[in-house]
Amino acid sequence: MRILIIGGGIAGTAAALALDKAGFGVTVHEAHPDSGADIGAFLTLASNGMLALAQFGAAEAVARRGFELTAMRLTGDTGAVVSTVPLGETGDPLRRFRCLRRAELCAALREVAVSRGIEIRQGERFVTAVEDADGVTAEFADGTTARGDLLLGADGIHSVVRPLTDPEAAAPRYAGQRVFYGYSTEAAPPHEPGRIEMLRGSSSAMGYTVSPGGETYWFARVSADELSEDEIAGTTPAQWRERLLPLLRPDATPAADIVEATDGRLMVTNASDLASVGRWRTPRMLLVGDAAHAASPATGQGASMALEDAVVLAKSLRDAPDTASALEQYEELRRPRVERNIVNSARLTPRRAPGRLERTLKNYRAKWRGRGGGPHARSDSAAEEQELARQLDWDTPLAADSPAPQGS
Numbered sequence: 001m002r003i004l005i006i007g008g009g010i011a012g013t014a015a016a017l018a019l020d021k022a023g024f025g026v027t028v029h030e031a032h033p034d035s036g037a038d039i040g041a042f043l044t045l046a047s048n049g050m051l052a053l054a055q056f057g058a059a060e061a062v063a064r065r066g067f068e069l070t071a072m073r074l075t076g077d078t079g080a081v082v083s084t085v086p087l088g089e090t091g092d093p094l095r096r097f098r099c100l101r102r103a104e105l106c107a108a109l110r111e112v113a114v115s116r117g118i119e120i121r122q123g124e125r126f127v128t129a130v131e132d133a134d135g136v137t138a139e140f141a142d143g144t145t146a147r148g149d150l151l152l153g154a155d156g157i158h159s160v161v162r163p164l165t166d167p168e169a170a171a172p173r174y175a176g177q178r179v180f181y182g183y184s185t186e187a188a189p190p191h192e193p194g195r196i197e198m199l200r201g202s203s204s205a206m207g208y209t210v211s212p213g214g215e216t217y218w219f220a221r222v223s224a225d226e227l228s229e230d231e232i233a234g235t236t237p238a239q240w241r242e243r244l245l246p247l248l249r250p251d252a253t254p255a256a257d258i259v260e261a262t263d264g265r266l267m268v269t270n271a272s273d274l275a276s277v278g279r280w281r282t283p284r285m286l287l288v289g290d291a292a293h294a295a296s297p298a299t300g301q302g303a304s305m306a307l308e309d310a311v312v313l314a315k316s317l318r319d320a321p322d323t324a325s326a327l328e329q330y331e332e333l334r335r336p337r338v339e340r341n342i343v344n345s346a347r348l349t350p351r352r353a354p355g356r357l358e359r360t361l362k363n364y365r366a367k368w369r370g371r372g373g374g375p376h377a378r379s380d381s382a383a384e385e386q387e388l389a390r391q392l393d394w395d396t397p398l399a400a401d402s403p404a405p406q407g408s
């Protein structure tokens with residue numbers, strides 16, 4: 001089977017690696033003419049994302065580019081520490097949370113893909129596709145076409161493939177917050193290696209961590225109206241800094257000093273997400289990653305979800321008797337999990353800054369969760385994690401009653 005993958009970001013390149021491992025022929029068609037080595041946002045890959053990467057042999061390459069995060073400390077606006085909790089699975093170094101730039105993650109995935117001979121075609125902007133009984137033909141902006149048996153829409157939140165699987169799907173919606181982020185080698189905030197600091201401010205939710213090389217990576221989420229594209233394009237980093245600082249100054253945390261010490265490497269974007277997309281698939285097309293289920297960034301799970309998608313899809317196509325049942329099984333397994341992430345992330349993205357009482361309650365709940373969240377929460381999440389580990393484990397068939405896969 002030949003699979004056309006539209007989008008060479010996280011979901012697309014990961015899917016290419018997993019599908020290649022499962023024995024399928026894949027070609028990635030990426031709109032950007034180069035590999036996009038811009039400054040860009042950074043992200044944290046959680047233990048579930050690292051576990052997914054390990055299934056198709058990309059965990060080491062990603063781990064080399066990022067640095068470990070093993071703990072998270074939450075501080076309130078008064079400067080009082082609310083809680084310090086371990087992050088994810090810390091036993092196996094390859095399962096630890098990693099912090100790296102999105103471009104570095106894509107570069108690591110691409111490096112592994114190229115080393116395996118997977119074709120990645122840059123500068124091919126997908127415009128539409130036509131499917132028939134024998135296959136699907138993708139059309140690109142430069143007039144070229146490509147033919148395959150299945151087409152994956154891995155083209156992100158503004159997916160061009162999505163209207164083909166679901167003409168009724170709503171456009172991405174503003175989630176209610178602006179996300180500022182930046183990098184500074186001048187800031188010197190209190191830190192410990194491997195710890196991410198979350199600062200619950202009076203008007204912002206900020207996070208920062210310091211890389212082993214001494215660079216502070218930070219983000220700040222602020223509830224406010226949506227920014228227009230013109231405003232984003234026409235505002236300089238120094239102007240953004242001046243707009244953000246008054247929101248941070250009242251707090252007894254290092255937030256304002258970090259932003260003050262940040263030079264031109266300061267950016268802002270709108271936090272957006274997708275309402276549930278009713279139809280992820282047609283007989284020969286399927287959406288994966290943000291194209292199907294973009295969440296606002298608050299849970300920090302979008303990239304990890306895309307990596308999980310890759311493994312579950314490859315296993316579904318490998319194990320199911322035909323493509324139709326594979327795609328059905330894939331959606332059945334993935335939809336509840338990724339849609340829960342959208343809802344959880346939206347809950348953490350309030351459209352207005354919480355008042356002091358709400359913040360106190362939130363901090364209290366966070367502390368409680370950090371201690372295990374009560375017996376119910378613990379057993380539910382343990383069962384879920386066990387099921388996820390089963391779904392991701394490459395050698396375990398997806399359906400509990402299937403025979404073990406050959407030659408893996």
Ligand SMILES: Cc1cc2nc3c(=O)[nH]c(=O)nc-3n(C[C@H](O)[C@H](O)[C@H](O)COP(=O)(O)OP(=O)(O)OC[C@H]3O[C@@H](n4cnc5c(N)ncnc54)[C@H](O)[C@@H]3O)c2cc1C
Nearest residue numbers: 007009010011031043044126155156289290300301302303
């Ligand atoms: C500010 C911010 C912070 C975030 N932080 C985190 C975090 O800490 N942890 C985390 O896990 N996630 C985080 N996320 C979410 C994460 O970045 C996304 O979930 C992830 O990038 C989704 O990967 P994707 O491959 O589906 O989409 P994208 O990364 O958007 O990739 C889509 C690719 O498709 C290409 N493309 C688009 N249109 C076309 C076309 N017509 N033809 C061909 N190619 C096309 C694009 O050029 C791109 O390469 C964050 C997101 C934001 C905005």
